[in-house]
Amino acid sequence: MQIEKLKTTLINCSLEEKDILKYKYKVQDIHQTLPQFDLTGWIDSPIQNQQELLDSIDRVASEIRACADVLVVIGVGGSFLGARAIQEALKPYFGLAEHGIEVVYVGLNMSGAYIKELLSYLDKKQVYVNVISKSGGTMEPALAFRVMRLYMEDRYGEKASERIIVTTDVEKGILKGIADKAGYRQFVIPSNIGGRYSVLTPVGLLPIAVAGVDIRAIMAGAKQAAEELSESDLANNDAYKYAVMRHMLYQEGYSIELLASFEPGLNKFHEWWKQLFGESEGKEKKGLYPSTVNFSTDLHSIGQFIQDGSPIMFETLLHFHEIEGDLQVPFDERDEDGLNYLSSRTFNEINAISKQGTALAHAEGGVPVIQLELPKLDEYHLGYLIYFFMKACAMSACLLEVNPFDQPGVEAYKRKMLELLKEK
Amino acid sequence: MQIEKLKTTLINCSLEEKDILKYKYKVQDIHQTLPQFDLTGWIDSPIQNQQELLDSIDRVASEIRACADVLVVIGVGGSFLGARAIQEALKPYFGLAEHGIEVVYVGLNMSGAYIKELLSYLDKKQVYVNVISKSGGTMEPALAFRVMRLYMEDRYGEKASERIIVTTDVEKGILKGIADKAGYRQFVIPSNIGGRYSVLTPVGLLPIAVAGVDIRAIMAGAKQAAEELSESDLANNDAYKYAVMRHMLYQEGYSIELLASFEPGLNKFHEWWKQLFGESEGKEKKGLYPSTVNFSTDLHSIGQFIQDGSPIMFETLLHFHEIEGDLQVPFDERDEDGLNYLSSRTFNEINAISKQGTALAHAEGGVPVIQLELPKLDEYHLGYLIYFFMKACAMSACLLEVNPFDQPGVEAYKRKMLELLKEK
Structure with a gap:
């Protein structure tokens, strides 16, 4: 099985392709030296x-x-x-x-x-x-x-x-x-x-x-990603493109990257992503603060802030075209809620339209959006996406000139706690 | 039942009591006019x-x-x-x-x-x-x-x-x-x-x-809070103190408030808090971005960023002195893990020490901490805390000169989605 490549698209963002591609040589250099770090197995x-x-x-x-x-x-x-x-x-x-x-x-x-x-x-x-x-x-x-x-x-x-x-x-x-x-x-x-x-x-x-x-499907997706994303040319490597985009937005002054998805099952995936980027980049007083939202739930919560609050964030939107499991909106002859016009639609279709609505609303609010598109939410594509994020994260941390593979700040807390425990 | 008042303490923070109290008259004015807003029942x-x-x-x-x-x-x-x-x-x-x-x-x-x-x-x-x-x-x-x-x-x-x-x-x-x-x-x-x-x-x-x-215990806690926090004098109202502190830190340039607690059961409480503050304050391109962490879990994730990353956040630490349910660290005669020195302790005691260790580590990292202390995690004190946050949030939004009770940005998304749905 082969998937269509993961597609990285910019929506409502001032970054231009030609400026992104100016990072070509820098990215190539990092690509070549990356394996010399410890912990790059x-x-x-x-x-x-x-x-x-x-x-x-x-x-x-x-x-x-x-x-x-x-x-x-x-x-x-x-x-x-x-x-x-x-x-x-x-x-x-x-x-x-x-x-x-x-x-x-x-x-x-x-x-x-x-x-x-x-x-x-x-x-x-x-x-x-x-x-x-x-x-x-x-x-x-x-x-x-x-x-x-x-x-x-x-x-x-x-x-x-x-x-x-x-x-x-x-x-x-x-x-x-x-x-x-x-x-x-x-x-x-x-x-x-x-x-x-x-x-x-x-x-x-x-x-x-x-x-x-199915762990073999996970690994097959990761393998495809590892092969495709071994490409050193920025123009042909979407993980590196994503890394450069987020780096450029950081340089423009954005402080927060908001990973957004529309499937409630991805909440814990968001937590994994937060550790990956937060621990890899958050050092030497640098780094984008990684935060996450699950839509449409959080559109009725933190959505107000994204739309109209301090303009300190951009959004990375995970978009899976196909999701397993769906339900058609039922027809109700009473139509007291006035929703019969949706009764030929399924929930996932409406969810997809709410995705578009969100992108349009955030465009009006001036929030840049990076969209990461995948064909399906399943083992194979999650395996792909995990590798994609790891590769992008390593590149991004290197662009920031920090070591993507250490975590000196975590040790600080461990040390303090042990001192206190041994003291008492 | 009466609780000790909720205590608001600053740890490792440049704010001084005398500067906080300079807001006395401003707070008093807002306190008096607050009930004139719609939606203050x-x-x-x-x-x-x-x-x-x-x-x-x-x-x-x-x-x-x-x-x-x-x-x-x-x-x-x-x-x-x-x-x-x-x-x-x-x-x-x-x-x-x-x-x-x-x-x-x-x-x-x-x-x-x-x-x-x-x-x-x-x-x-x-x-x-x-x-x-x-x-x-x-x-x-x-x-x-x-x-x-x-x-x-x-x-x-x-x-x-x-x-x-x-x-x-x-x-x-x-x-x-x-x-x-x-x-x-x-x-x-x-x-x-x-x-x-x-x-x-x-x-x-x-x-x-x-x-x-027990909803009567929840409401009894809320009642105590409503009575205590009806005090118009900043010096005697910890909800207003907290509101002023976070406002001052925002004015100093901090972008993110991180609500932190050490009980995994509070994760969903964090989500409630995010909506309250994000939707009340995030408007007119203003507001602190509300984010949350659950420690010690997240010390092994986003903890690195808090400690060493971009210095854009302060932390509000929820500290409950007593937690229902606990376990003693068992003695193991093999002591292969070297942890017998903890076998007279309980998990909650060690958790409390990890709280101290975290505060010390974050002090070293230069992260200001506001601590909100409550005697116990139970119905009564959660009722108190909920009212505390609502009152603090209303004050804080007014200090920011935005309406704490509307959410124009949420409507933007709803409108866009409806347009798309009706179009297709």
């Missing part, structure tokens, strides 16, 4: 042969689906945002996917109520655990794993070790040590891929396979 | 005797809980954000509240998949519907109500009219006309209260009562 990994890895993920996922009602994923930041994003985008709004089981996330916060209530909830279910951490040293997942490990041993005795799957570094770290000693099955987080670029590794793939998502 | 309504209304909401809520598995709430913007905020903040993370039934929201988007899947989901449940709209003319809830009304009539025949509760204007509008004709039971949206200020009316109170929340 994600650039080529979707092109490599990963059949063996995918087979082994599928085998474990089948086992989990057969033996458990719930998979408890333990992870924070890049160790859960990607899996949750894909899972939520593709699962039904009510209930579970046909071939999937429930996946719940823990170790992503330090709420006592959250983890306590999770344990009672699990008591009536059969459980597997997938703990995901490169080092095992981050406080939130480490504490949650301590709780879940004792819980599993208490419930399943010696069999607990068969129900705990570890996704961690290949050779070092606390979690690796624990897993080796206890004989837990392990998946490897490649040492050359950082947290927020790791969704296409076992970090993301095992949980979403358990949830019933 | 919310200012005094919590102080008025509402026993009869609360009794009738409780009666209907009990009936719904007894006769239904699910309440379907139809509404968009201010017609669902408040109810969902309170319900999510107080319900268990997994499963339902002891005395509540499930509440689902529809008519808040135009996703065909969402409403189609909802209908199949409902087929196995007993259903009541609460449709909430002042006019009945907004597209999203109007379409959803058309679908749900036919569905209910199909399933329940003549009895459908007993299972549909309408919350709408007292005398005018499409929905009022439909409800009168069909004989649906009705609750009134006071004509002097606008959507985003309406959570403490039947708009919010009926759904949250059905979800098992």
Whole structure:
């Protein structure tokens, strides 16, 4: 399967194609030096042969689906945002996917109520655990794993070790040590891929396979993206075009990029995107603040601000032409609401028209819009889009002259907290 | 019950008390003229005797809980954000509240998949519907109500009219006309209260009562707030202090206010706050952009940006001293993770320390923090906090010299969409 290329279009924006293309040589330079950064294993990994890895993920996922009602994923930041994003985008709004089981996330916060209530909830279910951490040293997942490990041993005795799957570094770290000693099955987080670029590794793939998502379709979409977006010429690389556009808008003085979509299932995908761009670019007192909206819901909320408030933002609009699942507006002979004129339409058709209405309204309000168009919201195109954003983000951070792959500011909070904890 | 007053504190901020108090007379003027605006019925309504209304909401809520598995709430913007905020903040993370039934929201988007899947989901449940709209003319809830009304009539025949509760204007509008004709039971949206200020009316109170929340405790907290915050003297009114602080920070050049809390259950409360401030202030090319984070989760995501990125934001930190539900960190004799030193602590204690660590780290990063402190996360204090934010928001918008109660920009999108729909 091949998709039409992702299309990047500017709507109501002063940027001109010829000015964008002035970045041609700068982009080419960055393209060539990018692989010299640490943590750029994600650039080529979707092109490599990963059949063996995918087979082994599928085998474990089948086992989990057969033996458990719930998979408890333990992870924070890049160790859960990607899996949750894909899972939520593709699962039904009510209930579970046909071939999937429930996946719940823990170790992503330090709420006592959250983890306590999770344990009672699990008591009536059969459980597997997938703990995901490169080092095992981050406080939130480490504490949650301590709780879940004792819980599993208490419930399943010696069999607990068969129900705990570890996704961690290949050779070092606390979690690796624990897993080796206890004989837990392990998946490897490649040492050359950082947290927020790791969704296409076992970090993301095992949980979403358990949830019933076709991981081969995800990877096929990512592979197409990796091939197409290996193009060094800005004119032929839409990820780089998007990176240059957002960079130019930043240079023009915009402070906020608002990622917008019209499908409620994409809310968690937005959260993944926020980490990717916020953590990659937000350093050295620079960067576009990444914020997100889900329309049409948020048109009745923050929509007022976008339309008429401080003119500090531009909008990046995700537009999927085809969405699975739809309903025709029913005919009602009473027509007391006066909506019979829509009864030949479906909700998705009206949603698409509301998309156009929004773009027109925002044009009037003076908000630049970058539209990213994809044929369909499914596994394949989400895989494509994820790679697209990772590649664009790396380019964009380099245009900003910051390292796309470190996060010194996250360490500041971890350090302060540890000092306080050890003090008291 | 009386709470300690909500405390507003500045951490790491150049604002000084004496400069804040320079707004004394301006604030006093606004305080006196505020009730002259249209749509300010919310200012005094919590102080008025509402026993009869609360009794009738409780009666209907009990009936719904007894006769239904699910309440379907139809509404968009201010017609669902408040109810969902309170319900999510107080319900268990997994499963339902002891005395509540499930509440689902529809008519808040135009996703065909969402409403189609909802209908199949409902087929196995007993259903009541609460449709909430002042006019009945907004597209999203109007379409959803058309679908749900036919569905209910199909399933329940003549009895459908007993299972549909309408919350709408007292005398005018499409929905009022439909409800009168069909004989649906009705609750009134006071004509002097606008959507985003309406959570403490039947708009919010009926759904949250059905979800098992004690609405009398909510209203008691709101009443205390309404009394305390009727104080015209800035020095003694923390809602006004907060309004002045955020206004001064805006004047200093900050573009974004980041509402932060450390309880995952407050995510939907954040969404309510975003509408309140975004829609009240975002006009005439002015206003602070309201954005939100949930810590510690988002410290591992957008936290990097807050710490080190563009210095365009300040943070408003919600701090509840007591949270229901907690778990002690278990002792593990193996101590392979080295965390036994925390085994006398609970998760909530560690969460509180992470709050301190965050404030210290952000201080280092130069991010001003306004802390709003409350004794406990419960019905009473949420009622207080909701009123606090509404009063602060009205003051803040007036300081900005915009009307806190209109939303001309939302109309722009509605108009464009209708033009397109009628054209095609």
